[in-house]
Amino acid sequence: MAGPDLDGLGPLVREEDLLGPVDVVARELLGCWVVTDRPAGRVVLRLTEVEAYSGDGMDPAAHSHRGPTPRAAIMFGPPGRLYVYFSYGVHWCANVVVGPDGRGQAVLLRAGEVVVGEELARSRRPAARTARDLARGPARLTQALAIGPDDLDVDLLSPASPVRLHTGATPATISAGPRVGISQATDLPWRFWETDAPSVSVFRAGGKPRRARAGQDGVL
16 A cells, blocks of 8 residues: 555545455554544544355354345445444444455454544543553444444545545554454454553453344444
8 A cells, every 4th residue: 555645644545455355454444544534524543353244155243144134235335435333222333345346345443542632532432541442442433433323324445435445654664363242153363452552442352142133243
């Protein structure tokens, strides 16, 4: 991915940057910048933790595992769209749709470091004791960035979008392991994080498998 431009952010991620295997693309998103422009101001976050989910039949933890249902249809493309869902009726989670059309792949934005707009992020996250806690977990991340249902299907690759994804430097060291809070496909090492980054969330294993729902709704 390309280097930074004049305003200090890397250029926008391109669609072709998102077309590889979901686990490869997920790793490449570490270090990228998520930018939200709201009436209250701008917040910029550097991604330090993500999780990959795939609808290709091997990942029953993905919302897309059962095909393009009304909820998961957005995961089937085009790449670069924002998939926002309500987790357990409590928190919003944000995902970047990746891969070729029809694959049902997305990368959950699990955690990041707020680098611009910390005061505004703190006003949205008054319970955060330290800067590392502002976006330490997928629910906290969406709160800090003010991402919610109105952002569903936003084009993250458009310069006119209120939520954008910019390229950034890949961390020097990346770790991989099982995803958080899921009860299916727990053997896939599809959680990726910047090794030793303070903003990375705490790992919690999932519960017993449930028939009613695929994963991607784990402990936040």
